[in-house]
Amino acid sequence: MIEYKYLFQYFGRMKRFVTLSVLILFGFSLFGQTAEIKSEIEMYTKVLKISETQKERLEEIVNRKYQDLETIKTSRSIDESIYRAKRRSIYQGELQSIRLIIKEEQLDLWAKFLKEERLKNAKLIKDLNTKNANKEDLMDAQYGIIDLN
Secondary structure (H helix, E strand, C coil), X not given: CCCHHHHHHXXXXXXXXXXHHHXXXXXXXXXXXXXHHHHHHHXXXXXXXXXXXXXXXXXXXXXXXXXXXXXXXXXXXHCHHHHHHHHXXXXXXXXHHHHHHCCHHHHHHHHHHHHHHHHHHHHHHHHHHHCCCCHHHHHHHCCCCXXXX
């Protein structure tokens, strides 16, 4: 006869192991995203010479971008084109929000940054054209989105 006491102990340990594994994996993905957020904030701060008060607002904008990207991940399984359109909209919204927080003295830096980004994205689009990429990939490349999935 099976002793249920031992069976429950076994499943209790298994449940804790699975829960701990999920938490560890979630923590690693969150850490990777946090590093990405910090590097993006540092890049904007350096390029645009962002002040401390602007940096607080910039952190909110970049964090919101990554929260929104996380939110739309579920729509990817439903319809890829809708997911990609939403993702492009999020990237565009981030740029528009950053434009709203910069001061007049920073407009030249902002224009220079956008010009460099457009040139970089144009090279990406050219490379994708030589590889006969689809329309969605080309539209994503306008925002520097490289989908490795």
